[in-house]
Amino acid sequence: MSIRLAVFFTWDISVQLWNDTGLLSREKRLYEELVKKNICKEIYWFSYGVQDAVYQHLLPSAIHIISKPRCFPGKIGTVLYAFFLPIIHKTILSQCDLYKTNQMSGSFVGVLARFLCGKPLIVRTGYSLSSFARLKGYHIRYWWARFLEYFSYSYADGVIVAGEEEYKNVLRKYSISFVRRIPNYVDVEIFTSSTKQEEKVGDLVFVGRLDPQKNIESLLYALVGLPYRLDIYGSGTLKDKLKDLAKSLGVSVHFQGAVSNLLLPSILNQYTLYVLCSHYEGTPKSLLEAMACGLPCLGTNVAGIRDVLAHGKTGWLVEPTVKDLQDGISKIMGDKQLQERLGREARHFVAEQHSLAATVEKEACLYCQVIKSSS
Secondary structure, eight states: OOEEEEEEOOTTOOHHHHHHTTOHHHHTHHHHHHHHTTSEEEEEEEOSOTTGGGGGGGSOTTEEEEOOOTTSOHHHHHHHHHHHHHHHTHHHHHHOSEEEESSGGGHHHHHHHHHHHOOOEEEEESSOHHHHHHHTTOHHHHHHHHHHHHHHHHTOSEEEEOSHHHHHHHHHHOOOSEEEEOOOOBOTTTSOGGGOOSSOSOSEEEESOOSGGGOHHHHHHHTTTOOOOEEEEOOOTTHHHHHHHHHHHTOOEEEOOOOOGGGHHHHHTTOSEEEEOOSOOSSOHHHHHHHHTTOOEEEESSTTTTTTOOBTTTBEEEOSSHHHHHHHHHHHHTOHHHHHHHHHHHHHHHHHHSBHHHHHHHHHHHHHHHHHHHO
C-alpha cells in the first residue's frame, strides 16, 4: 500500500526555521525514507512559513511544501490561517489518505481537517504539552494545553507518543484503538563512532537551545575548579547572559552557534563527554545522536533523559545540581574505561531502539492499521 500523507507542522513552525537552525536535514529523513520505500507516494507538508517554497529543491519531488499564503501576515495571520487551512486546501486534503500532526501544538488543525474531509488522523506528540507548560509556570498555557490534548486525543484515530511517561498517560486517560510509542529516531548510518577524530578539540560538549529548561547556568557553575573545556552548539534567549556568566566565573566555555545537523557527527566525535543537564525533557534528539556516535553521556535524572540513559549502563545520571554535575563530570572524565564502556553501550542501545529504519517500519505499520480500521 502506497498512500498520500498530509503532515501538519507544529504551530508557527516553518521549513525556513528548520533550515536556519540546522534541523531540516534531520527532520526530513523520515519522510524521505517513507517515499523511498514506497510507503508514501505523495507527502504534503503544511507549514507556517510564507517563503518555504524556496526549499522545495532540498526535498524529493514526492514531498510537497504547502506554504502559508502571504495574505496571512504575522502572528494574528498565522492564527487565522490555522483555522482556515483545511478549507483553503480542501482539494489537496481530500486527495490524501491519512493526516498526521508533527506535535500537539499544531494538532487542532488536523482535527479540523478530519471533520471537514473525513480522513483518519494520527496525532503525534514528542512530549506532554501541558506538563511542559506547568513546569515553566505558564498557568494559562497549561489550561489551554490540557484542553488541546483532550480535544485532539478525543478525535484521533491513532496516536504516536515519543516518551514513555506520556505514553502511559495517554493509555490511562483515553480510549484510543491505536496508541504507539515510537521514540525519536537517529540515522545510525550517519551518526556513528567510525569517524572518531585522533585529536580532541574539547572535553565536554552540549548541543541544544540556550533557554532556562536546559539548566546551562548550573553546568557553568559546575565547571568552576575543573580543568575542562565546554563547547556549546546552539542558540537561544540566554546566549548573552551565559557568555557573561562564563566570563565572570573564569571557566573555559566556547559558544559555537547553531550548526547543520549534517555536520554534527564529525563535531560530536571530537569530544570526550556529552552533557545534558536539563530540568525536564521530552525525548532529547541531541542526546540520542551523541549516544549513536559512541560518546559517554552524562544527563540529569529527570523525565525524558532517564528514559534513555540507564545509570552506569548506557549513560550516567545525576541530580540537576551544581555539585552532582561536578561530581559526575569528574567521575567520567577521570575514568577512561568507564568512558569506553558507556559509549559502547550507548551506541548499541540507540542502534537497537532508536534507528531510523525501526521508526519507518513502526510508522508504516501504524499507517496501515489506522487506514484499514477507518475504511
